[in-house]
Amino acid sequence: MTLEETALARLTGNRLLYLDMLEVLRRGTAQVRRAGEDGVLLYDPPSEVWFVDAATPAALEEMLPLMEGCTILTGHQMWYKDKLAARFGFQTEQICRQSAWLNSQIPAVPPFGGEIRRLDQSWAVWTEEHYSHSFGGVAYMEDAIDRGMLGAFVDGQPAGFIATHVEGSMGMLEVLPEYRRRGIGEALLLAMTAFCMEQGQYPYGQVFTDNEPSLALQRKVGMTLSEELLFWLF
The missing domain is CATH 3.40.630 (Aminopeptidase)
Known part of the structure; x- marks a missing residue:
């Protein structure tokens, strides 16, 4: 072989x-x-x-x-x-x-009182400013937008976004504080899962073990979590 x-x-x-x-x-x-x-x-x-x-x-x-x-x-x-x-x-x-997401069927995006749109480069600075774990600057957001960044909008106003990291994992999920607890995180995660599947990519992400709200969100939408742990070093 x-x-x-x-x-x-x-x-x-x-x-x-x-x-x-x-x-x-x-x-x-x-x-x-x-x-x-x-x-x-x-x-x-x-x-x-x-x-x-x-x-x-x-x-x-x-x-x-x-x-x-x-x-x-x-x-x-x-x-x-x-x-x-x-x-x-x-x-x-x-x-x-x-x-x-181990299901072969593309998931449906639940309604949340708004809409999901693919973002263009005009959103690079805004998303970098509103991403609570920003680490790569505007350039990283520009690359993420090229790969496919999705935004959630409520009454025409931006409420959150999600993208994939350069190595392929889904992440950068951010819901603005005033829009939380409305199902927007769930909608964004499932929308990105569907987007990845439509692009022929494996829909996966990595969740910090101490981030219980994010782990709960993964379980809620039907993602499967590994029993084994993995780690990043840098």
């Missing part, structure tokens, strides 16, 4: 946990740097993210020399988180659960 075939054979064995890795392979941007029955290492040049899956210490040791210069990574087993943080000098970590 080729490296990619070997990688797919392992990753499809736990599709929910590895859906982020399967997405970058599906779209053809990922480089398979190492693949075996005991783990897979991918590098995705557009996002500069390393995707680590290591079942054994031996597999991880094979991967480490291949990752020199790593500035951001996501790991799919918690046992090596601290080792990678120390190896590459990472000081920021995020612990998540993978969330995915």
Whole structure:
């Protein structure tokens, strides 16, 4: 088998946990740097993210020399988180659960008293100003709009938005405070799920383990959450 075939054979064995890795392979941007029955290492040049899956210490040791210069990574087993943080000098970590729409049917968007529209570049500055977890500046929002950012509008006024991150995960879900508890977050999440499916993308996201409202939202709309944890380091 080729490296990619070997990688797919392992990753499809736990599709929910590895859906982020399967997405970058599906779209053809990922480089398979190492693949075996005991783990897979991918590098995705557009996002500069390393995707680590290591079942054994031996597999991880094979991967480490291949990752020199790593500035951001996501790991799919918690046992090596601290080792990678120390190896590459990472000081920021995020612990998540993978969330995915596993139903083959495209979801319907529930009514919320408004409408969903695709946003254009004129919204880049506004969304950056209103995103509570902004980290990439206006340029990151411009790229997200190019990929497909959806906005919720009530009485013609912007009430929230959602997009996908550069590596493929759904995120940047923001509902303005005055519009919360109206079902807008649910509508946006399902609208983006439908958009991803229509584009042939895997609809998945990653939710911080301490964000109980977001975890509850995922469950409410019918997303499936992984039992296993994964982590980001940067």
